[in-house]
Structure formats: C-alpha cells, structure tokens
Amino acid sequence: GEDVEQSLFLSVREGDSSVINCTYTDSSSTYLYWYKQEPGAGLQLLTYIFSNMDMKQDQRLTVLLNKKDKHLSLRIADTQTGDSAIYFCAESILSGTSYGKLTFGQGTILTVHP
C-alpha cells in the first residue's frame, strides 16, 4: 500500500541550509511532490519530480531522489525566517486505482531561528 513518512520537526538557524526528508513506498511510475503550508493557509506547490529522475533544482530548492532506498529530500539553501512553515511530501502513483490521488506524509514543521 501507499505510505509516506516524514520526520516531524526541523529547527535551523537563518542562513543555514535545511534538509527535509521523506520516504515513500512505490518506486514504479510515481510523481513526488513537495508542498508548503503556512498557518491558516492552503498548500503551496514548491516542486515535483518524477521517479525516474535523480535530482531537480529550482532556485533555492534542490530535490534529491534515491530510488533504491525510496528516499526523497528537499534542501532549502540560505533558509530565511519566511521559510518557517509545515512542509509536506506527497506521492502520486500512476496506476488505475491510485490515479488522481495524492498520499501525504505527516508534514515536517520547519522552524527558522534568527
């Protein structure tokens, strides 16, 4: 079955890099997403990667995918206080019974200290 796991908390100092980790279950045709949620708001799409890729970079964000270990990470360079939020990893499996469905991790609360 589908199961996505994340560590619950991460605390970093402003200007440092943050690395948020996630493990997923299905390594076939899968899209993996990172979303950010600020208090009282919806989910903001940060980036996504297909399971046949190893890495994707978008400005301060770097996504690394280890297909063998089914491990996904999101690195935020030069972390700012405005990056404090909950970050969700989500899996979308391209198969009939799972089409159109995102399975989310529990979310990682990132706290950035000045």
Place this chain on the structure above:
Amino acid sequence: KAGVTQTPRYLIKTRGQQVTLSCSPISGHRSVSWYQQTPGQGLQFLFEYFSETQRNKGNFPGRFSGRQFSNSRSEMNVSTLELGDSALYLCASSQSGSGNTIYFGEGSWLTVV
C-alpha cells in the same frame, strides 16, 4: 491566471446539518480532487473527479459526496454532520489528475458545533 478558488472560506454548522463546499479549478484544468485535513489524521484523500466522472474515492463514509459540473467546477457535500467532521477541506486542481502540477486552493474551514 486565477488560482483555485474555494468558497466559503469559513463556516460553522450544527451537528446533524449538511454542508456544501464549492471549488473552482484553474482555467483549463479538468481534474478536481478533495482532501480533508485534521490535526489527528493529517491530509486524507476524499475523491477525485475528471470530466464530471468520479475516478477515485478515499475511505470516507457515504455522508461525504461530491460532483463535478461541465465547466469543471466541483462541489462536495457532507450530510448529517458530526463533530469529527470539523476540518480544513482542501480542493486541488490539475490538468489530468496525475503526472503534472497539482495546485491547491486556500481551503474551507468547517467547524461543527
């Protein structure tokens, strides 16, 4: 380009009542999916619609239902509300449902008293 629009943003209902939430997807997007977010259960998939057809459904009781109209706008309905239905209900929009960008609205905050 307008984003995903959900209405109402906030509402308070009494146990036993019913509620209808609305979602307008991004123009050109034909897939709309719904999620429930609670502190205890996290983000859980309710159902997904594509071209007015429900393609996938999560593990929720029959009190939760939805539909999609020909203009891709979607509504979800919860009947016989229970206290445990208090949650943030999020709508997501994409072109085809999987394998591409999936955008979320700001959500509808439902409180059942």
